[in-house]
Amino acid sequence: MAGRITAFLRNVWAKEPVLVASFTIGGLAIILPALSPYAKYSIRINEATPYNYPVPLRDDGNMPDVPSHPQDPQGPSLEWLKKL
Numbered sequence: 001m002a003g004r005i006t007a008f009l010r011n012v013w014a015k016e017p018v019l020v021a022s023f024t025i026g027g028l029a030i031i032l033p034a035l036s037p038y039a040k041y042s043i044r045i046n047e048a049t050p051y052n053y054p055v056p057l058r059d060d061g062n063m064p065d066v067p068s069h070p071q072d073p074q075g076p077s078l079e080w081l082k083k084l
Contacts, residue, residue: 041081048076 013020033039 041084045078045081048078 009020
């Protein structure tokens, strides 16, 4: 089985090296980002980044879920990113 695959790859490389190179580069472009160590950090940053940013509101004291100031810390912390 491995001999047939090797023979096929040699034959294709001899006939169409540009196609083999482009498919190899394309395959690596799809696979390598998932194996990159930066993927772990980008996932953590995206999880900590809020989708909805706070809108300044006038607090009348009857809104417990609205922070009193837009810069009040909420959600997951990014301290791990500062310590890298």
